[in-house]
Amino acid sequence: DATAAPICIIAPISSWAAAVGSNLKTTGAFTSDFSAFVATIPYNFYALLSLVMVAVICLTNADFGPMRRSELRALKGDLGAVDVPQASQFEAAEKGKVWDMLVPIGSLIVFAVVGLLYDGGYWGSDPAYHTMAAAFGNCTAAKALVWASFGALVVSFLLFVPRGLLSFRTFMDGAVEGMKAMLPANIILVLAWTISGVCRDLLQTPVFVQTLVADGNVSGGLLPAIVFLIAGFLSFSTGTAWGTFGILIPIVVPVAQGIDPDLVVVTLSATLAGSVFGDHCSPISDTTILSSAGAGCSHIEHVSTQLGYACIVAFCCFVGYVIAGFTKASLAWSLGGAVAALLVSVFFMHMLSMKRQPDAIVQENAN
Known part of the structure; x- marks a missing residue:
């Protein structure tokens, strides 16, 4: 804090x-x-x-x-x-690495910054918002953070499920538990x-x-x-x-x-x-x-x-x-x-x- x-x-x-x-x-x-x-x-x-x-x-x-x-x-x-x-109902994946934690968190930060710039008009038609300071001032943070959360969730899914770290059901159960928390x-x-x-x-x-x-x-x-x-x-x-x-x-x-x-x-x-x-x-x-x-x-x-x-x-x-x-x-x-x-x-x-x-x-x- x-x-x-x-x-x-x-x-x-x-x-x-x-x-x-x-x-x-x-x-x-x-x-x-x-x-x-x-x-x-x-x-x-x-x-x-x-x-x-x-x-x-x-x-x-x-x-x-x-x-x-x-x-x-x-x-x-x-x-x-x-x-x-x-005690967690989810078992730890034996093949999990530190990068499996860092990549989703990093993607959340990247998506948040990109979302803020996009919503603020950084790539829009108005040249007045083609600077980072102006775009940040014109953005709506709530929408950008929702996009970033969804993007990080997709990255986590692609990182965990295809590699067999988590099953599809376990991943979705974990997402629901996170929302409930x-x-x-x-x-x-x-x-x-x-x-x-x-x-x-x-x-x-x-x-x-x-x-x-x-x-x-x-x-x-x-x-x-x-x-x-x-x-x-x-x-x-x-x-x-x-x-x-x-x-x-x-x-x-x-x-x-x-x-x-x-x-x-x-x-x-x-x-x-x-x-x-x-x-x-x-x-x-x-x-x-x-x-x-x-x-x-x-x-x-x-x-x-x-x-x-x-x-x-x-x-x-x-x-x-x-x-x-x-x-x-x-x-x-x-x-x-x-x-x-x-x-x-x-x-x-x-x-x-x-x-x-x-x-x-x-x-x-x-x-």
Whole structure:
């Protein structure tokens, strides 16, 4: 989950970049929307610090908070809310190779990219969409992903059945089981979209945030940090990063131009970073729901265990944006301060968690 949206928001060739660019067009503040998006990447502290957090946790095993409690419980054999799969009704094929897994996954990625370009008009009659950035911005991802899924399924069929790895019946039974496994996630998604609609249409959360930003008297130095918090709140409440882009970008860019033109790029980056933060830890976000479903973990368990990590990263991002606001967008000071704050925070929280929750294995060895 931590390497999903944070990667997409700093990938120049992606539908996310196209979505940001389409919102930037309405401001008229940049001569090149693509160049403006690329300029935000070094200041997108949440995306960068999320990747640093993943690397630090993987290399040092410095878990803390609810995640550490869950891991200690798992070490004792209690998997808690994890949905442990029952013994499979399918027998493993003796002739199966690693490539039998990599080729279908690779074909899924290739078909998805080709489908996005085709649906966006890359090979169409309109020359305006004959670039990758324009085609990605014009595409409908839902249709392209359906085509990619079907194409990968056909590739798997041709790879497995003719070679005798799986019988036709076993292959089709496996496909049906895979679809059934996604049904709970689809139900949660539908209900989450319902809650998101209530926040957006009935509670008028976007209008409230828009008024708060437009009418608030914000000092220049604190502008990026405050925009980051507002974007995070709105994205968390509605469960969508893209919707947050569309609401805040047309507002914050003119505000930043009026307060301090030197902070326009940093403020735009703070908008994108806050949007991803809220989307990353929101229980009604599609990325959160599908991550928990893919891991076979209880949805609420996943939300509670990752929330501590996400909030630590967000706190360090806030520190970085405060520094950026008062140093006229100095990347060295702001990003360096944010990374330093992250490392200190992670190891402090780990040491604090060690005192409250001694490692079960250490206790057993001592006994």
